[in-house]
Amino acid sequence: MKLIIATIKPFKLEEVREAVTAAGVRGMMVTEIKGFGSQSGHTEIYRGAEYAVNFVPKVKLEIVVPDNMADQIVSTIAATAKTEKIGDGKIFVLDVEGAVRVRTGETNDDAL
Amino acid sequence: MKLIIATIKPFKLEEVREAVTAAGVRGMMVTEIKGFGSQSGHTEIYRGAEYAVNFVPKVKLEIVVPDNMADQIVSTIAATAKTEKIGDGKIFVLDVEGAVRVRTGETNDDAL
Amino acid sequence: MKLIIATIKPFKLEEVREAVTAAGVRGMMVTEIKGFGSQSGHTEIYRGAEYAVNFVPKVKLEIVVPDNMADQIVSTIAATAKTEKIGDGKIFVLDVEGAVRVRTGETNDDAL
Amino acid sequence: MKLTKLLPAAAALTALPAMGFAQEAGVDAASDTIFIFNSLLFLIGGFLVFWMAAGFAMLEAGLVRTKNVAMQLTKNVALFSLAAIFYYLIGYNLMYPLGTWSVDGVLSGVWGVGVLEAVGVARDGADDYGYAATASDFFFQLMFCATTASIVSGTLAERIKLWPFLAFTVVLTAVIYPLQASWKWGGGFLDAAGFLDFAGSTVVHSVGGWAALAGLLVLGPRIGKYKDGRVNPIPGSNLTLATLGTFILWLGWFGFNGASQLAMGTVGDVADVSRIFANTNTAAAGGAIAAMIMTQLLYKKVDLTMVLNGALAGLVSITAEPLTPTLGAATIIGAIGGILVVITVPLLDKLKLDDVVGAIPVHLVCGIWGTIAVVFTNGDASLGTQLYSIVVVGIFTFVVSLVVWFILKALVGIRVSEEDEINGLDKAELGMEAYPEFSKG
Amino acid sequence: MKLTKLLPAAAALTALPAMGFAQEAGVDAASDTIFIFNSLLFLIGGFLVFWMAAGFAMLEAGLVRTKNVAMQLTKNVALFSLAAIFYYLIGYNLMYPLGTWSVDGVLSGVWGVGVLEAVGVARDGADDYGYAATASDFFFQLMFCATTASIVSGTLAERIKLWPFLAFTVVLTAVIYPLQASWKWGGGFLDAAGFLDFAGSTVVHSVGGWAALAGLLVLGPRIGKYKDGRVNPIPGSNLTLATLGTFILWLGWFGFNGASQLAMGTVGDVADVSRIFANTNTAAAGGAIAAMIMTQLLYKKVDLTMVLNGALAGLVSITAEPLTPTLGAATIIGAIGGILVVITVPLLDKLKLDDVVGAIPVHLVCGIWGTIAVVFTNGDASLGTQLYSIVVVGIFTFVVSLVVWFILKALVGIRVSEEDEINGLDKAELGMEAYPEFSKG
């Protein structure tokens, strides 16, 4: 199994969820995060003092999928989350050694 | 070392923490997340309009343990978090290549 | 590529961000988490009843870097986040199999 | 208000002979007392209605998404401040010609800023000794003008640009509101026609509603509200604030309706003010309970935002006539308002009219209902005149507002860019977040 | 209130001859002025006590967990609205028989809805010309009834079902509160016995507390509050709201106690109202500071929630007699209230009585204390009568409430399912969250 970690723009969440669901994903974990990347770096003014805004709100998806689905899901996310503006996000893939569904005790691909 | 990622029902957090602590875990990272899975899919009504509630509040635990503890901790979590109702959560295991304790610089198993 | 997961004290975030940026990191994901570890365990009193405070606010950084940068970034974080007081945090390193930059479709090291 | 600000003076004076002591020189301590009580009523009423500005701010801040909260707050502080300044500069005299018309019954002939009585004014120097201190009247009337502007900001939230919105506020508070208000409360042609609108279901609330509706048509719905033929609810970020805002408005409404009696220096007047307080309260309660029961019946769950809207609907509904109904009638008038809101909110959505806080159902629909309901409890009211006045005020306000919105749209644009709307107005237009903290560290 | 609503009228009338001019026809402008001042006092007092409804809502919203906030707000809006309607339908006349008893001194003989004076009523037509406008009295009294109901909602928060809770509210506001209140403020047998309870430490606050306690016994503690013989604190979600709520209540209390003088049309009355304002304020301050010092001494840390409870405890403690104490005595009476709260809160936990917001320590315990404390500063009070009345009112309210709670439990159940409680009432019963946003995107 693979863990796909995708950080995307928050307003793309619903669209991406629908797309990966259509592509066969049955679950995911979603976290509100702050992203730092090339998108950052503009300055704001607060009470007369300038400061740099380094972090941008993003959403992080963590999806575990069977090995054979990984590539397809990565491309689905990449295609759906793209706006072609800076800050669209990244997708990372990690190897997962084991999985358990708490409710049933099923393991690995069955647990997904 | 292994990274155990467990997503559980929020009200089970304290129980699971106690169980894994009893089983030898000495630390963890806890994150509030929204889960998507088979549990979802009911509709709500807001100001007269129906809408689907796709995400359910969950808690995500990330625990790094020495290789030899991994299985036991996974089963401890699985046993403790179980309510046998849909949405109990998942546990994933990933391989960790290195660990450092910031305070002392200790590494790997010593860092946990 | 490697995924560096670092949990640090919240007030160290800005300093660590500056240090790793200076060391060549161009992006990261930051999450507010609660940490459990040896730092915990003091008791508080609320409306006359004692209770244990088990969780401490921490910040979690997730940084994906090319393999050859990993060690240096780990030591940079370790050096910068250190206060030598309990609870300074941990750094974990995991292997990453693939990466995609959503905006451009670039992959792996180019995506970082 | 009962009639125009001039008439109660006359009423008070004619009431004087009934009092049990001589009236040498025409004035005496007792009439001083009336003057003081009336002025005090305006001051208390005025600060209560001022407080409604905070109520709108909290209600709206609670019903928009977090990313637009700071902007919504900014708009609410700014619109109140602009209303204060422009009602002073133009509106007050436009609204109260005191008989000096340039177009009879339609357009005031008094131009220029509001002028208060001299410091330490005596009986003889008072502008209207039989009424109340001018400054107390100005203070009170100003708050009504600001209320009208507050209504608009909620409907158009989350996508309108700051400065064009404020430009509209200036036109609304300097011209649109005072001009149409002069037709009734300034003693103009609607007043002459026998139109009854005690505290402004039409003059204030539906006017705010019409102006909001015109803006809404020009502005369009928020991105994502209506997608693929479905309504996607966009829940407000903070229902505690929305509830606080509703309680604040409810409190302020005692001043809004109560002080619109314009007098409390006689037994009859203070008893009437008291009736109004009791009726206003029970109408709000009726509206809240009706909305609660309705949502339970229709949706099997109570909808708090509808209950809050229901309370406000009850308040708007009783505003045109808070004096003559019995407690029971007032409760029912309010309850019907609450039902109307529960029905109208989804109806507007069907029409793809995206009113963020429900201001149109509450202020426009119930404003109209309340104005009509006068005929059920006040024998002086004629349904024809009420309808005629609703239509006249509605057409005027809607058309002029529409023109102003179109001009603003043509000149500078009134809507933020899609990207700014997605990122939130707080970041895009203010560079400031309402709840900016990331890490509690 | 000082006595019953009838008596001040008499007091005012007897005061009139002292005034320096003739009294032909028995009435004159000066007595008009008294009528107006008294009515105005009720209106101001009434809107201040209305504002307490918002205070309870904010306090409770701040002291429950996020997952129950929207429900707590819903309950607070609904209970106030129901109180308004049922006090009108039944309660008002049940509470004020005006001498017409069906069981002498115990049960009113006047049945039917509250009826206000006619519009524009004149001296002769006034229900009680020596007192105040009926509507002003109704408006003010209604708010006390609603306050009683507000007290209950906090104690039972986070696990009671919405509709059964509201059903109890109806019984409480239509019957329980007005019936026992008639014994004192309606001129019933407790009043005849010489019971003194100026603004309702017993009649309002302890009644709310007893009703809450009865409900608590039937309902049980929240899941997880008492586990393995230990108390697990469940911190409130938002102490800013709790503080705001406390300030609102503090403000409202000036109306609660001050207007319970029931008159301000004479030098003596207005000076008394002023005393009451000053004493009420200083009692709250005493309660807050005492709680602050106590928690610092006992726990080495100040506990903000206790300081807030302490201020409210001071307010409840002074409510039975805010007039006669000196400023110093009032401060001490309030401070003892603050100390009582700090002691009672953990005591209740020992008894596994899970009172979410501390309403029982604040309203019941300090309500009793305040009623007893009357004897220290008011020579007319007898300890025996005070205790007797506390017991009578307590037993009546507690037993009737218990019966009602049991009936509700038997009929429909009063507690949500374990799963609903864990998921939060907002999701389970309303399908709506107070702070629903996930991603700020």
Add this chain to the structure above:
Amino acid sequence: MKLTKLLPAAAALTALPAMGFAQEAGVDAASDTIFIFNSLLFLIGGFLVFWMAAGFAMLEAGLVRTKNVAMQLTKNVALFSLAAIFYYLIGYNLMYPLGTWSVDGVLSGVWGVGVLEAVGVARDGADDYGYAATASDFFFQLMFCATTASIVSGTLAERIKLWPFLAFTVVLTAVIYPLQASWKWGGGFLDAAGFLDFAGSTVVHSVGGWAALAGLLVLGPRIGKYKDGRVNPIPGSNLTLATLGTFILWLGWFGFNGASQLAMGTVGDVADVSRIFANTNTAAAGGAIAAMIMTQLLYKKVDLTMVLNGALAGLVSITAEPLTPTLGAATIIGAIGGILVVITVPLLDKLKLDDVVGAIPVHLVCGIWGTIAVVFTNGDASLGTQLYSIVVVGIFTFVVSLVVWFILKALVGIRVSEEDEINGLDKAELGMEAYPEFSKG
């Protein structure tokens, strides 16, 4: 206040003969009415100014970081309570010697706690029948004292220890504030010199500002605010609360300025109170709009926190003379206040003076500006006397405060440890968080 609390009595008495009926025995119903109206003015003004305590609490809770919110709330409740108690114990008689000086015009000769009139006092027993009930005056004056203390807490937030802060509050409210206030409002040497400060731009606001500035110099900036020669903004956690706080303060200010007329029992007085309400409102509006335009021009974005500060700046600026300006002049005086704030906030940062909520720009800078501005609209004012008084009060308050802060620093330390500051005062000093929830579960 207009003059001292003694003088309006005289003014009222001299006004009486003008009334159209006999004055046997020197007193009559009409003068009763004046007494009642004046007392009522203090009660209404007093509860409005009380409400400002909630405003400061919300404003400050909104402008500090989450980790210090519970502490800021605790300080605000505690400082108000302490002010109430110590003003009663010492301050009131220190401030109002009523002619009995131990050092003439400088130090009161009356020591001891505040004493109210007897219960049910009659004309003859009244302390000052020509003025108002003593308790109403005490209640009102106390609120001003508490306001002064509230100002200090905002500036020093997020790093000062709880108990030393409260110790300073005791000195400020028991001695510093009342002593200097006696020089003007107690009829002391500044009053004799012709100093004019109607409601306390200097006596209240700049005194709070000077005390805060002294504390700030001893305390130093928050960790991280000034780093490497740069200013690092530390955004407040909740701008909705800050906005709510501002609206509350704005509302309270009608009482603050309006009731400082000290009388409303005559046509002239009530008309003056009305002028004051209208002017106070328009000055706030002017301040808000000026700050909005300024930040748009300077920074190309509107800064909500500056708009809020601007409204408060307008209020402080008009406080020294809210009566004599025309509406236009009041708007301009307020607007200049708003501009001053926008200029001064970054200026303080240049000096590394880390004023968390902007209390020094708002209360000190605009307090001085407002005191000077009196000369533009009040012919009785002399620029020299105004400046002289500003300097005298400023030096006294600043020096004494500095000494007290240094003593506290030497004795117990006034600043929390670096670690506690980083972790937040809530956890370190209270062991309690304002928003403690982690998981909504």
